[in-house]
Amino acid sequence: MIQSLLIANRGEIACRIIRTARRMGIRTVAVYSDADAKALHVRSADEAVHIGPSPARESYLVGEKIIAAAKATNAEAIHPGYGFLSENADFAQAVIDAGLVWVGPSPQSIRAMGLKDAAKERMIAAGVPVTPGYLGADQSPERLQAEADAIGYPVLIKAVAGGGGKGMRRVESAGEFSHSLDSCCREAASSFGNTDVLIEKYILSPRHIEVQVFGDSHGNVVHLFERDCSLQRRHQKVIEEAPAPGMDPETREAICAAAVRAAKAVDYVGAGTIEFIADASEGLRADRIWFMEMNTRLQVEHPVTEEITGVDLVEWQLRVASGEPLPKRQDELAINGWAMEARLYAEDPTKGFLPSIGKLEHLTLPEHIIRVETGVEEGGEVSPFYDPMIAKLVSRGNDRQSAIDDLAQAAATTAVWPVRTNAAFILNCLRSPDFAAGTINTGFISDAGEQLIPDDAPPAAVVVAGAMAVASRSAGNPVQQFGHGLIGLSEANSRPWTGAFGFRLNAGPNQMVTIDVDGNPQTASIPDPYDELDAWVETCGNTILVGQNDGRVFAIHDSRNDGAGHHHAHDGDILSPMPGKIIAVEVTQGQAVTKGQKLLTLEAMKMEHTLTAPFDGVVTELAAVAGAQVQVEAVLARIAASEEQG
Structure with a gap:
């Protein structure tokens, strides 16, 4: 068994790998850039090595620095996590050439599946069904346009070296093709250094189904069933689940068998994912599911597979890399329950999902409800240099509805400030009747339009709770954490606004207060006696935070005490x-x-x-x-x- 392991990654996945390695008694080494000097994964590892400036191209993407760090710390093996160098065959070969153990598939397997066009040709030879499209070497815009016209719109342009939704564009008509091709190629060049693309027929009712496979160096390959990753925004997965809703045993057997054939076709060793596109216009059917691509690494959504199978996939990776056979045979693997994962991102849905960067001055994650995978903590920062994921929220239930309910409760009770998150957006998706019915496809979010976007205006209960908290503070009463019903302010003053400025408690049931909510003035009517409010309040330094258990957090200020006032950018x-x-x-x-x-x-x-x-x-x-x-x-x-x- 490997005794020491360097993790060539950062954040959540580095922390995830460290946790399993520690349980197995394996010493861990972290690497970090300038931006990550105080990161959670750095402190979690047994040892850490600085590898360069903040931009990934000068640190996490420099294989020579990572290998040098492994040698300097006497690490035996390198685990790449996902992203960065995880599917870089040249880096995998360099690790092996340096006399280190590569925790992943062989460089040959990575190369065989790394380019989507070559991978599809190999799958056709292995008897794995693939989507109709153009895989040719002629990459001239004229030829690509002609092939798209021949396939028939809509089509999908995909970077052959792509992944994670980057370098991918849906094209509805011939007139849109040229502009979409240019945009796709620019993004592909920036992300992968390769502008080649392929063209696929776009399936009008598509579901994204993927199968977790695992191989060892003894010739064994198993599958660990399927995941449904159809809830996507701009080809980026939002919520994943396992098993796939509506999957009957015969279709499951067919798709999982095809995945095993695909893995065997490239002599696959380690964890991998075979991704399929399904035409769900008539439900899931074996004859309407086609191979898309293979991810030759551990996937972001691997926890849902772990939750329904009871398998630690990172432990399997380490055992297989150490030369051991797979811990279980196919007949020893079974589905138990239902699991879901939501990706909590630092982004603002009300502003087109633009990333929201900065210090996490307040961070409450629902670890008491579900499994939480994160690489950040309160007081840390969301950096502009890397993926803005804050955490993965993972629920498990005996059935699909209980998994939905737990994940919805987790999203509702997540609280982050001042960084914005997609928690309320996740909650809206989970509460959608179509999602509950298990009938959505990959176009669900774009088709829903603004319906899933949370309102950026504070609810009335939030404004009232904020006004009451401001009044309490003005009266000299401490604003402590409280929940439903405004419980837990000052024990000495059961009414939080007792003694507040200008209030006359005998002047009638309502008092009006103007406060500043996220930079906008709001007037609240404070009831007396008060009704219970569906809101929570906490303090963060001098700021009062109020939320309504829907994933949104609002910052409250006493607008009377602003002096010269807050400066807010013009709305335009x-x-x-x-x-x-x-x-x-x-x-x-x-x-x-x-x-x-x-x-x-x-x-x-x-x-x-x-x-x-x-x-x-x-x-x-x-x-x-x-x-x-x-x-x-x-x-x-x-x-x-x-x-x-x-």
């Missing part, structure tokens, strides 16, 4: 949400625009982010220039509302 200011590069400007100064119209495109965190007009108006200022690097909160443009121009 278009600010850069993070450091990045302007790659396209779609408007000119003086141009009239409509609400939602595309203004410019910012490339940041390896993704393209579109900034749009907040309302109908005119571009009065335009500071954005294509190719320019911009910093967070830089004013890129200003829009004046139409009525202001009149």
Whole structure:
């Protein structure tokens, strides 16, 4: 058995691997960049090595530094986690050449499945069904356009070296193809250094079904059943579950057998995932499920498989890498219960899901309810240099509905500030009747439009609770944590506004107070006697935080005591949400625009982010220039509302 292990990754997955390694008695070594010097994974490991500046290309993506760190700390093996170098065949070979154990598939297997076009050709030879499309070497825009026209729209453009939804575009018509191809290739070049693409027929009622496979060096390959990852936004998974709803035993046997054939076709060793696309227009059927790609690594969503099988997949990885056979045969594996995972991201759904970076001054994760996988803690930071995932929320129940209920409760009680999260968005997805019925496909979120986006305005109960807390503080009473019914303020004053400024307790049942909620004035009517409110209150330094158990958190200030007042950007200011590069400007100064119209495109965190007009108006200022690097909160443009121009 491996005795010492270096984890060539960061954050949540590094912490996850360290936890299993420690249980197995394996010494762990972490690596970290400047940005991660105080990160949780660094403190969790037995030893840690600094490998460079914050940008991943200068630290986590530099294989030579990682191998040098392993040698300097006498680590026997390297586990790549997921992302970064996990599917880099050259790095895997360099690890092996350095005399270290590579915890993953062979470089040959990675290469065989790394390029989507070559992988599909190999799958066809192995008898695995694949989606119709174009896999040719001619990558000229003219040929690609012609092939897309021949396949018939809609089609999907996919970077052959892609993954994680990057380098992928759905194209509805011939007129959209050229623009989508350019955007796809730019993103592919930035993320993978390879602009080649393939074209696939887009399935109109698609479900994303994937099968966890595992092989060892003794020729054994098993599957650990399927996961459904159909709830996606822009090809990024939001909620995953296992098993797949509506999967009958015959279809399960067919898809899992195809996955095992796919793995055997490349002599696969270690953890891998075979991804399929299913046409669910008539339910899940074996003859309407096609191979898409193989991920030659551990997946982000692997915990749901662990929860229904009772298997620790990281432990299996370490045992197989040590030369041991698989711990279980196929007939010893079974599905027990239902599991779901939601990816809690630092992003703002009300602003087009733009990443929200900064210090996690307040962080409450529902570890008492479900399994939580995270690489951050209160007081840490969400960095602009890496993926903005805060945590994975994983529920398990005896049936699907109980798994949904637990995950919904977990999302509702998650509280993060001042960084914004998608917790309320997750909750809205879970509460959707279509999701509850298990009938959604990969287009569910885009089809639902604004229905799933949480309101950015505070609910009435939040405003009232905030006003009562401000009144209590003004009266000299401490604002302690309290929950439903405003329980737990001052024991000495059962009414939180007793002695508050300007209040007359005998003046009638309601008092009016104006407070500042996330920078916006709100007037609240405080009842006396008060009714129970569906809200919670906590303090974070000098700030009062109020939420309503729906994943949203609001910051409350006493607007009377603001002095000169808070400075808030004009509603029409278009600010850069993070450091990045302007790659396209779609408007000119003086141009009239409509609400939602595309203004410019910012490339940041390896993704393209579109900034749009907040309302109908005119571009009065335009500071954005294509190719320019911009910093967070830089004013890129200003829009004046139409009525202001009149």
